[in-house]
Structure formats: structure tokens, C-alpha cells
Amino acid sequence: MKKGSTNAVKTLVISSACAGAILLLPSKGEAALGDQVLRNGMKHPDVKELQRALLQQGYLKSSYVTGYYGSITTNAVKQFQKKHHLVIDGITGKMTVRAITQTTGIKTPPSTPKTAEAAYKTLKQGSQGIEVERLQRKLKELKYFKYPKITGYYGRVTADAVKAYQREKKITVSGIADDRTQLLLFKTSSTAPAKGQMPVSAKPKPASGALRLNSVGSEVYELQSNLKDLGFYSYSLDRIFGKRTEAGVKSFQKAYKLPVTGAADSKTLAKLSAEVKKKKDEQAPPPSTGLRLKSVGPQVYQLQSNLKALGFYTYKMDNIFGKMTESSVKSFQKAYKLPVTGVADSRTLEKITAEVKKKGIEPAKPETAAKPFSVINLVGDAAELVGTPYTWGGDTLEEGFDCSGFLVYLFKKQNVQLPRTVASIWSAGKPVSKPKVGDIVFFETYKKGPSHAGIYIGNSNFVHSGSRGVTVSDFRLSYWTDRYLGAKQLY
Structure with missing residues (x-):
């Protein structure tokens, strides 16, 4: 979309939001x-x-x-x-x-004996974790789960995939992955897990403690993360020890002259941990110093300006240390043979200043004051994101947003840094008796206390990221009024 037309849409949506949010009312299908x-x-x-x-x-x-x-x-x-x-x-x-x-x-499905203990944990909308990841992966393998990423969150897309599978298999179409549904879905597995645990594959982790092909869980996640840090694994951290993880382990073992088995035994894991620690100790600056990801303020502006003068930063100077600034710092550090951390520590800043001075460039002057908070821009930016998919843990436009990630992203654009969880945002806000445009409204949904939130945009509507993605909902609907906790101001 051209810039002019984007601004026109934004203006139209903003005026509607503040005058009654007429254009943003949810459709019946939502x-x-x-x-x-x-x-x-x-x-x-x-x-x-x-x-x-x-x-x-x-x-x-x-x-x-x-x-x-x-x-x-x-x-x-x-x-x-x-x-x-x-x-x-x-x-x-x-x-x-x-x-x-x-x-x-x-309710227990008619075909499941009431006395039988469920082998699989029942999963439904709101569930999350590795059990959901495994369910989504199996549904994706069978072409029922259409979303491009495995999220680990059981939202409307996962429920629809389960319904499609249940409909195809002519069992009760509930959208809930109960014991009967999962038994049928994972019927090729040799064993069923104990109640409440994640089903495991035909080759579980051996008693010796080694991780190998088909092992699953948090230990595999840590293994993949360490291999990735050392450059031996370049794929998603999915907690499943597959062929790619095995290849990464073999490459590491070969590089460090260990027996090349592909199984991460205690010796391999110990060496891996030691090498990761060694690398981090060499690269990491003191934790209390330097500008880094999520830093904000005039010092970040000066850093961006100096990097721009040296040709390492080609974006808008915005006082916010984001991914683009981090990438530019890394490029500078690599060019001048400094530890490539992406953190602008004292050594990096001194080198940048020296290079700016050497080139005869006038040192950058930091912005004395950040732009004032704009409710109009906050609501307008939110309106442009309607339709962005929900992703559990997401806080960028590229990957999608979860509930709190959506709020953090929008307020960051207004130079306001929010905590990352709904509960901590609730704790940080100033209570208001009645929400006004730009305030955050909080709800108690799947657990006790604040667990969902959105931005109030006027006329009893609020914009939020839920299981259907970023959408606008009517504050007056019974679902929301029954769960409403209160509103808070965060600017």
C-alpha cells in the first residue's frame, strides 16, 4: 500500500475510533x-x-x-x-x-468408559505448552493444521483443526482434544503417557541420561539452544530430538574430538555446556553497563546518529534500541574487530566516538526530549494491526502478537516501555475509575487474576490480540463484562 493511502486509512480509522469506533465494530463472524x-x-x-x-x-x-x-x-x-x-x-x-x-x-464421550483413566491430558482453547506443540505438529503432518508456525498455544485455529479431524473420523465434533481424539490421532505411538504428561515417542530417553533421536522435552530444548549458540544448529528450538538435532550433535562431537554417535551423552553435554559458558564469558560485557536491546532515551539516539554517520545505520533515529540498532552495532563491532555482542558497551561507544571524530564529523547531539505520548497515534497504530495473527510469545509484526506482546509493541512506539506480562502491566499501571481512550482494560479469563488485556478505543470498544488475532471487541458483551477487572493508565 502506498504511503499516502496508508495515512488516509489511518486517519479515517483514528477518527472513527475516537468518535465512536464505528468502523472497527466486530463483524458477526468474529x-x-x-x-x-x-x-x-x-x-x-x-x-x-x-x-x-x-x-x-x-x-x-x-x-x-x-x-x-x-x-x-x-x-x-x-x-x-x-x-x-x-x-x-x-x-x-x-x-x-x-x-x-x-x-x-x-462430559465424558459415550464411547470412553467412565472408569478408564485418561492416557492423554485433555487440551482445549486456552491450553498451552509442549503437549499443544505436539498436537499441532501431528495435525500439521496430517494437513489439518494450516497455520504456518507451531505456536504451543491452543487457540481458534487449533480448535478448528481438531474439529476437522474429528469430523473426518466421525467422532464427536467438539474442538477439544480429549483422550479419545488423541488416542486416535497418535495411534501409531507405541506407548501412551501417564495422565497429565506429554505423550512420548517410540524411542524415549534412555535410563543412562543420554538424549538421542526422538527424545523430547526441556532438556532437548536446552541442547538445541546450546548447539545454536555455538553454530552447530540453525533451526527452530522445538524440544524434539530429530534428524537435524542429531546432525548438530554429530558435528559438535566431530569438532571437539568426541565419539561421533549422534547421542548427547553426559560427556557431550558437559563439553557443550563448558564451551557455551566459555563463549559467553568472552563476549558478554558487564551486565550493568552499555546500551542494549530495549534500551531507550537520548543516549540511544546519539548512538544511532553516530552509527548513521559512519554508514552502519540506515534507519530512522527513534531513541529505541531495537533489532535494527543491534544489527548495526554488531556490524560496527565486526568491522573494527571488537567482540560481536550487539551491546554498545563502553569500549564500543568509545571506538564509535573516536571514528566519528577521526572522519571530521560533528558529534551527534542527543535529542533532549522524547516525543510526547500521543493517544491518537497509539489508537491509529493499533487499528493498522487489525487482522495480524495471534502467536503465543509473539511481540513483533513479522511473527504476530500474543496479548501482552501486542501492548508492549504499541506502547514502545510511543516511547513507553511496558513490562512483558499482563499481570506485571496491571501492577505497573495507575488505576482509573472509568476507562478513556488509550487506557488499558484488563480481564480475568483462563486463570485467576489479570490474564488478558487490550487498549480502550472509545464507544465501549477495545482492540486486543486474542486467539483470532488482533481484533476489536465490544466491551458491553456479556463475555467481557463478566470477566472485567478494571482499567489502568500506563502513560
Whole structure:
């Protein structure tokens, strides 16, 4: 998009956000079960979610999962309400949704014996960790999981992939990876894990303590990380000891004259740790000195300006030590045979200043004051990110955002450095009785305390990064009002 047209869109969105956020209201397709009251005569994807839940509990037949709320769905809801001692009106409101979702979450599939202990941990929306990573990887292998990255977070994309698999295998379509679903999905595995643990592959880590092909877990993650630090592994840290990890171990063993087995035994791991420590000790500056990633202020501006004068920095000088500044510092350090750390320590800064002076360039003058915080720009920048995918742990435009990463990214553009987690952002903010545009609104979702947050943009709307990516939601919907904790000012 051309710059002029981008600015025009941004201006239009900003004015809408501050005057009522009319253009940013969520579409019907963006809502989730519980976001609105469902009743007779409605046709909506949420109705289909409701019907699937009723199907799972035996109140509907599969042929009635249509997305249309007719008399059959109304009667099924009435039967459910009667059994659960709710107002029998056939309307799916807040109390009915809550009862349905709670009941669905604990209901055992008909074909699974109630006395059997589950071999796999039940995974559903909001779950995260290595069990989810393994599920996503298997679904991707079978072409059900379409998202380009394995995130380890169970959001709407993962739920849809599970539903597609369940539909194909003609089992209950719930979007929840329960024991029955995972047993079928991982049926080629030779063993099942104990309840609540991650399923392991056919070749588990041997009792000797060595890591080898098909080992999984945090120890493999550390192994991959160390190999990567030393240049023997250049792939993602996925916690799975595959062929690439084995090749990295063999290359390391060969380079350090160890038996080339491909298995990371105790001797290999000890040598690897020692070499990583040695490298870090050689390169790392004192922890309390120097400008580094996430540093902000006039000293960063001066650094950027000097690097620009020397031809190592070609971007806008913005007072923020980001990836581009780090890359420029590394280039300078490499050119002048300094330890390539990306940190502008005292030695690096002195060399930069000397080279600027040697070339007869006027020393850069630091900006005396950062630009003032702009609510208009904050909201406008947020509006331009609508549609960016959700990525657990993400805090860049390239990889996508999680909830707090989205906030950190936007406030950083306004020269405000936020803590990285929702809970710590909540602790750092100044409480306000009523949110105004630019304040952060907090919610209690999957765990006790603040666990989700977004930026209030006016007219009862807020922009946030959830399982569907960056989107705008109506603050007044029952799902959010039931979970609202409060608002805080962070600027």
C-alpha cells in the first residue's frame, strides 16, 4: 500500500475510533459463543457452536447442526434448561451458555468408559505448552493444521483443526482434544503417557541420561539452544530430538574430538555446556553497563546518529534500541574487530566516538526530549494491526502478537516501555475509575487474576490480540463484562 493511502486509512480509522469506533465494530463472524444472546430465528456461526455442544450432550442429532436457530434448537435448549434448573425460555443467554460450556467441558464421550483413566491430558482453547506443540505438529503432518508456525498455544485455529479431524473420523465434533481424539490421532505411538504428561515417542530417553533421536522435552530444548549458540544448529528450538538435532550433535562431537554417535551423552553435554559458558564469558560485557536491546532515551539516539554517520545505520533515529540498532552495532563491532555482542558497551561507544571524530564529523547531539505520548497515534497504530495473527510469545509484526506482546509493541512506539506480562502491566499501571481512550482494560479469563488485556478505543470498544488475532471487541458483551477487572493508565 502506498504511503499516502496508508495515512488516509489511518486517519479515517483514528477518527472513527475516537468518535465512536464505528468502523472497527466486530463483524458477526468474529464473535464467539457467549458474546451475544442467541434466540429463535437467528442464523450465525455461534448457533452452530451451540448446536454442537447440544449434540455432544445428547439434546440434538448431528443433522440439526446447521447454524440456524429454529424450533428444534429452541426445544433442545428448553430441555437443557429444564434439566439444569434454569429459566425455561428457549433463549441461550449468559446463564445458559455458562451451564452448557461447563457441562461440555466435563462430559465424558459415550464411547470412553467412565472408569478408564485418561492416557492423554485433555487440551482445549486456552491450553498451552509442549503437549499443544505436539498436537499441532501431528495435525500439521496430517494437513489439518494450516497455520504456518507451531505456536504451543491452543487457540481458534487449533480448535478448528481438531474439529476437522474429528469430523473426518466421525467422532464427536467438539474442538477439544480429549483422550479419545488423541488416542486416535497418535495411534501409531507405541506407548501412551501417564495422565497429565506429554505423550512420548517410540524411542524415549534412555535410563543412562543420554538424549538421542526422538527424545523430547526441556532438556532437548536446552541442547538445541546450546548447539545454536555455538553454530552447530540453525533451526527452530522445538524440544524434539530429530534428524537435524542429531546432525548438530554429530558435528559438535566431530569438532571437539568426541565419539561421533549422534547421542548427547553426559560427556557431550558437559563439553557443550563448558564451551557455551566459555563463549559467553568472552563476549558478554558487564551486565550493568552499555546500551542494549530495549534500551531507550537520548543516549540511544546519539548512538544511532553516530552509527548513521559512519554508514552502519540506515534507519530512522527513534531513541529505541531495537533489532535494527543491534544489527548495526554488531556490524560496527565486526568491522573494527571488537567482540560481536550487539551491546554498545563502553569500549564500543568509545571506538564509535573516536571514528566519528577521526572522519571530521560533528558529534551527534542527543535529542533532549522524547516525543510526547500521543493517544491518537497509539489508537491509529493499533487499528493498522487489525487482522495480524495471534502467536503465543509473539511481540513483533513479522511473527504476530500474543496479548501482552501486542501492548508492549504499541506502547514502545510511543516511547513507553511496558513490562512483558499482563499481570506485571496491571501492577505497573495507575488505576482509573472509568476507562478513556488509550487506557488499558484488563480481564480475568483462563486463570485467576489479570490474564488478558487490550487498549480502550472509545464507544465501549477495545482492540486486543486474542486467539483470532488482533481484533476489536465490544466491551458491553456479556463475555467481557463478566470477566472485567478494571482499567489502568500506563502513560
